[in-house]
Amino acid sequence: MIRLFRVFVPTSAFTLLISEALLVTAGFLIAWYIEFPADPTAHLLYEGGLFNIGLVLASILLALYFQDLYSEIYVKSHFLLAQQLCLVGGSALLTQGLITYVNPSLRMPVHVLAVGSVISLTAMFLWRMFYASVALEVVGRDRLLLVGSSPLLEDIARHVETHPEQGFQIAGYVDDTADDIRPGGKVLGRLDALRSVVDASRPTRIVVGMKERRERVPMTELLDLRFAGHVIEEAATTFERVCGQVSIKDLRPSQLIYTGDLGPRSSMMFYQTIIDVVVATAGIVISMPLIILTAIAVRFSSPGPILYRQVRVGLEGKPFTLLKFRSMRADAEADTGAVWARKDDPRVTRVGRIIRKLRFDEIPQLFNVLRGEMAIVGPRPERPEFMKVLSQQIPYYRQRHCVRPGITGWAQINYKYGDTLADTIKKLEYDLYYIKNASLSMDLYIMFHTMKAMLLSRGAQ
Numbered sequence: 001m002i003r004l005f006r007v008f009v010p011t012s013a014f015t016l017l018i019s020e021a022l023l024v025t026a027g028f029l030i031a032w033y034i035e036f037p038a039d040p041t042a043h044l045l046y047e048g049g050l051f052n053i054g055l056v057l058a059s060i061l062l063a064l065y066f067q068d069l070y071s072e073i074y075v076k077s078h079f080l081l082a083q084q085l086c087l088v089g090g091s092a093l094l095t096q097g098l099i100t101y102v103n104p105s106l107r108m109p110v111h112v113l114a115v116g117s118v119i120s121l122t123a124m125f126l127w128r129m130f131y132a133s134v135a136l137e138v139v140g141r142d143r144l145l146l147v148g149s150s151p152l153l154e155d156i157a158r159h160v161e162t163h164p165e166q167g168f169q170i171a172g173y174v175d176d177t178a179d180d181i182r183p184g185g186k187v188l189g190r191l192d193a194l195r196s197v198v199d200a201s202r203p204t205r206i207v208v209g210m211k212e213r214r215e216r217v218p219m220t221e222l223l224d225l226r227f228a229g230h231v232i233e234e235a236a237t238t239f240e241r242v243c244g245q246v247s248i249k250d251l252r253p254s255q256l257i258y259t260g261d262l263g264p265r266s267s268m269m270f271y272q273t274i275i276d277v278v279v280a281t282a283g284i285v286i287s288m289p290l291i292i293l294t295a296i297a298v299r300f301s302s303p304g305p306i307l308y309r310q311v312r313v314g315l316e317g318k319p320f321t322l323l324k325f326r327s328m329r330a331d332a333e334a335d336t337g338a339v340w341a342r343k344d345d346p347r348v349t350r351v352g353r354i355i356r357k358l359r360f361d362e363i364p365q366l367f368n369v370l371r372g373e374m375a376i377v378g379p380r381p382e383r384p385e386f387m388k389v390l391s392q393q394i395p396y397y398r399q400r401h402c403v404r405p406g407i408t409g410w411a412q413i414n415y416k417y418g419d420t421l422a423d424t425i426k427k428l429e430y431d432l433y434y435i436k437n438a439s440l441s442m443d444l445y446i447m448f449h450t451m452k453a454m455l456l457s458r459g460a461q
Helices: 011-035 040-046 049-066 078-102 110-139 151-162 191-201 219-227 235-243 253-257 266-286 288-301 350-357 365-370 384-393 398-402 410-414 421-437 440-455
Strands: 002-004 007-009 142-147 168-174 185-189 205-208 232-234 307-313 319-325 375-377 406-408
Touching (some): 002 011, 011 040, 011 049, 011 110, 040 049, 049 110, 142 191, 151 235, 168 191, 185 191, 191 219, 205 219, 205 235, 219 232, 232 235, 266 288, 266 375, 288 319, 288 350, 307 384, 384 421, 398 421, 406 440, 410 421
Parallel strands (some): 142 205, 205 232, 375 406
Antiparallel strands (some): 002 007, 307 319
8 A cells, every 4th residue: 555645545546547547648649649640749739739638637537536436446347337437438528518618728629539538438448357357466465464363453354355455465364362264364373383374475564463462472583574574563553554543442542642643733733724714715605605595495494593503522622512504303302302313314304304415504614614613624523412421431532632623524534424332433443543644635635535425425414
């Protein structure tokens, strides 16, 4: 895996993106040479041809991303792949039409656009079939040898099994327990045979996780292997890199206290505040028509106020009033008190269900951002009633309040909406990963991914 925007990206996905960018560019260059066989260089260099190709390339790659074709690399159905690529081509053509309408000077010749699209989409279809079946093995997989009996090792193996596109493979386990078969592989030998197992399995990374601190660690063998050039990691480090979470199962305070990467940093918070104000102001101005229409729809859909005000816990545990467009009945919690929202919640109004799906109910939180109570990106703010209970039941839950809560966040783009204690623990692990790796580049990555989720109406509850 490679690290971009402080986020680990599978090498296979990054390689596929680069290769398809070259294919699309080559396809349109060929189309240009077909259309202008006499002197295509003049059109490309002096009449904006290369810039036009760059615009089409950007629209195609963006459409591929919106079709999840960089997170789902394996071809499950040739027909489905062809259908998705046709949608990609249609999106690129619509984008080119919009660009031409805004600025006619950026218009690409119709024949070049048509021929280039056919060549590029056909090449991508054939390349993806080849890549999924052959090239992924050439790119190579990161083979993990799991040493010890920590439950975290099995969590890593399960994640690897369900996400083959990340390019990991479990070579096996080394442990003294009697269980021969584990998730993702089998026990290849005992701890005292570690060196021979490594020589036989040839892993690219050795991951060590002991169930108990008093469990014997083959320190001499690990030291020899490290000096022999093998990469050795603790299970918690690998879990964070592979899963994008900080596991709290075996997390010790010292791992957070002495880490050099733990945020937030004062400089980052300063620039984040500036960006938040700019984005929130622009968001309010651009969405003003939506704000007015949504307010009218809420007002006439059911009796009650337009805005829903609710106390949430913010930075350093201080309460603030969160603003949302009301999507439930005005008396939704009159009988039950504070409860988590759930799927197909009967308290949600008809208009409320629509604005939740489109995320329009969240727009007023931009005013919370301008007031300094929230950020664009950060952990979701919790209600005080739940905060007291969750802090008692979940270790490190209070630490999520060291940053301002956000409208969107790392947990929101990586995990479904949850209404159980297990879901809350999982979201906390994502929140801790964000706090540990917080940066402006990561915020931009999360914002971009959130736009995709909003446009495709994903993750709403």
